[in-house]
Amino acid sequence: MAKVNEQTLILIKPDAIQRGLVGEIVTRFERKGLKLVGMKMMALNEAVLREHYAHIADKPFFPGVAKFMQSTPVVAMCWQGLQVVDAVRKITGITKAREAEAGSIRGDLAMSVACNVIHASDTVENAEKEVKRFFKDDEIHSYDKSEYTHVYAEDERAV
Secondary structure (H helix, E strand, C coil): CCCCCCEEEEEEHHHHHHCCCCHHHHHHHHHHCEEEEEEEEEEHHHHHHHHHHCCCCCCCCHHHHHHHCCCCCEEEEEEEEEEEHHHHHHHHHHCCCCHCCCCCCCHHCCCCCCCCCCCEEHHHHHHHHHHHHHHHHHHHCCCCCCCCHHHHCCHHHCC
């Protein structure tokens, strides 16, 4: 059964940092009713990028991805909620931003595959690994979110 404390990773990418979109992106998740439990700005090193992008690290275009992701710091965030991975993926939109649905972050704010303003975990399993990759245990915060009584039905909060 899904839990209200499911977590996911969001990275606000260098293009969004340069374009001043951090507040807009954070606002989208807050308006949805999700709970921000971790947030920091950080520079990404080669080791983290190779681990995070292991599925493309041997591709000829990986050096370009790494260079882009190291061009400015990123904002790493951990969000929590009921089925948060799926909810965030819908809010984020598909990777090929120019084809992303209007109303999604990428659909409204981006045109590129690479410069698509945001990374979002794609599965619950990957989210668990990614949150651990970018956050230490003491950087994830547990607190009562009073508005949950207006976001989730009582039986949903109990799971």
